[in-house]
Amino acid sequence: MDDRFVCIVKTSCFECLKLPQCSWCPTENKCFSRKLPKFEEFCSNNTIAHVDYGFSIEENAECSCSKGDVGQRCYPPGVTEGSECSGRGTCVCGQCVCDPNPDPDNPTKMVMGEYCEYDNFSCDGPKCNEGPYSLNNPTAVDWPRSIKIDEVDSTLS
Numbered sequence: 001m002d003d004r005f006v007c008i009v010k011t012s013c014f015e016c017l018k019l020p021q022c023s024w025c026p027t028e029n030k031c032f033s034r035k036l037p038k039f040e041e042f043c044s045n046n047t048i049a050h051v052d053y054g055f056s057i058e059e060n061a062e063c064s065c066s067k068g069d070v071g072q073r074c075y076p077p078g079v080t081e082g083s084e085c086s087g088r089g090t091c092v093c094g095q096c097v098c099d100p101n102p103d104p105d106n107p108t109k110m111v112m113g114e115y116c117e118y119d120n121f122s123c124d125g126p127k128c129n130e131g132p133y134s135l136n137n138p139t140a141v142d143w144p145r146s147i148k149i150d151e152v153d154s155t156l157s
Contacts, residue, residue, distance in 0.1 A: 007033040013065035017050045018057050024048040024065065053092050063093030076115050086135050089116035 007022035016031030025043030032039040074084040074091035085096035098116040103109045118132035
């Protein structure tokens with residue numbers, strides 16, 4: 001079966017835009033595919049198209065159907081002002097998308113975390129290795145020292 005025809009049976013924007021070949025016409029409440037000759041000019045002024053935001057299929061559909069208005073979730077809990085996504089990413093449909101390459105001269109540097117609050121380069125010092133380090137507390141974690149085998153043997157005797 002031609003996948004372009006599957007669009008016609010979808011009855012909601014959310015179900016429609018789970019399929020990348022489909023578009024939604026809110027004025028007609030219809031799902032359609034522009035790839036079909038019958039729909040090339042259909043709903044040309046008011047179409048919501050499938051957009052891949054880099055999220056799951058469901059999240060992409062929710063974001064497209066809500067036109068990006070899915071609630072503000074780009075600040076950590078308790079924070080209501082300042083830069084979204086710790087100033088190191090972009091808020092897309094209520095989710096932070098961290099800068100993929102914060103330092104083009106050093107491609108191994110990465111920003112990560114739900115609010116882009118961690119990286120692998122903000123810590124300096126002898127205890128630093130590969131992170132991640134918090135933007136708010138860029139110190140290395142003091143991991144417990146390793147236990148020597150002879151220490152274990154003496155406790156078992």
